[in-house]
Amino acid sequence: MSTDPSKPESLALIHIGATSITLLIGELNDEGQFATLDHLERPLPLARDIFRSGVITRPVIEQAAAILHDFQLSLAEYTVPTTSVRCFTTNILAEASNHEIFLNRMQIASGFVVRIIDDGDMTHLIYQTTLRLLKSNPEIANANTLISHIGPGNTRALYFHKGRIATYSSYRLGIFRTTEAVADTSSVQQLAYIEEQIRGVVDHLATDYSKAEIDYHVAVGAEIQSVAAHISPPVQGASFITLKQLEKFTEKLALMSADEMVRRLHLNYTGSEGLVAALQTNLALARRFNDKVLVVPEGDFHSDLIHNLLDSRTQTKTFQEEILQAAREVGKKFHTDRKHGEHVAKFSQELFAQLQDLHGLNSKHELLLRIAAILHEIGMFVSAREHHKHSLYLILHTEIFGLSASDRTIIALLARYHRRYNPDANHPHYADLTRDERLIVFKLAAILRVADCLDRSHSQRIKNVKFSRERDTLYIDTTDVEDTTVEQLAINSKCDLFHEVYGYEPLLRNA
Structure with a gap:
């Protein structure tokens, strides 16, 4: 990063596409406006390999590595720091049986983490x-x-x-x-x-x-x-x-x-x-x-795609609302309890904000948590018995606008773990996550459980709460209901995960 605060931030993006590799180098000013300094493109027959044989051939892998090596020289010329370079590949790469080998080779060749563009x-x-x-x-x-x-x-x-x-x-x-x-x-x-x-x-x-x-x-x-x-x-x-x-x-x-x-x-x-x-x-x-x-x-x-990937700012509120609305339509399709889902989503969002300093997650994770709250009981459409597992299956196999397959996996696992069963390394889908992704599931599932308990009766009788932390207790104050025994019993039975993750015991009290 530049030490001169008056100098625009240098950024670069490498896009390994279906037929070429592109390098875009530019500067980002304080207003978020991007000015292009250099734009390079080299042909690479990646799509031909993938759809002709199902694998990326060695010559194409070596050709890609050589191009990335050449791009490094341009990055050095513009003194773009490694931390300011983002590298993506076309989503068709996932269809190659040796795509993991390709990704690893590109990372070794460039020194950058290479991510497949998702849906x-x-x-x-x-x-x-x-x-x-x-x-x-x-x-x-x-x-x-x-x-x-x-x-x-x-x-x-x-x-x-x-x-x-x-x-x-x-x-x-x-x-x-x-x-x-x-x-x-x-x-x-x-x-x-x-x-x-x-x-x-x-x-x-x-x-x-x-x-x-x-x-x-x-x-x-x-x-x-x-x-x-x-x-x-x-x-x-x-x-x-x-x-x-x-x-x-x-x-x-x-x-x-x-x-x-x-x-x-x-x-x-x-x-x-x-x-x-x-x-x-x-x-x-x-x-x-x-x-x-x-x-x-x-x-x-193609240019719009590259600039979109280069923009590190979070999704707009409007786009997030479109995603939430798409999730609501899925819930409607499977006849979920809409009022309960929205109520749990509201409490989840409030608790997420209260714990920001502890979990360190961003607005994208907050969005995934809210969607999981809306859809956590979608499995009731199949059967009330083990509905958490049915929720997992339905979310994994249902397209939701604006979400990638990896996003849906996180949401599906949150629905899977909204009850008293804790994540286990042997569980399908959870076992496939990275260590960081597993931690995200732990942190969000713990919040979802508490929020779900606050509407244990599905009647929305607790309408508003205020969260506060003192010593080892998370106090949940409410003025709506005097007797919160039902909700507290639910918390006691399924929120051990919350204490393990955040170190606080949730306790309801009448303010």
């Missing part, structure tokens, strides 16, 4: 891109809008109802997954083969949203956003492309070589890979929804 990162970016479009188009903002993102290995769909998230889902349908499947076909056959390859997933997606009233279909993604202006000039921050225009443009591209695409569309070589598959997939999806026009936002999706 939470991607949905956050798609959400931000959508919000920019909605702000510039009031008519779309007040309508029902389907957002589709065709990524390297997966497709995501978000349904906005009057500017708010209503539904979210993802599918195993991606540009490079499709590209490798039709790699041996001629350019004349390519479009028909792509249609055949993707038909099943496109039908599945369309069926999932068949009951949704859709006024606008918005397509986002690196490929379609890079060429949208060539198809239809943008108006109010977006290109409005008819299906006939998209079809004609895609057919023309299918006959071009990579060199021609680069020359005519001013793309780089990595940007031309998968372009035809991306456009044809968007076209197939638009046809399936009987769209008249496809709306494509202005902007560079």
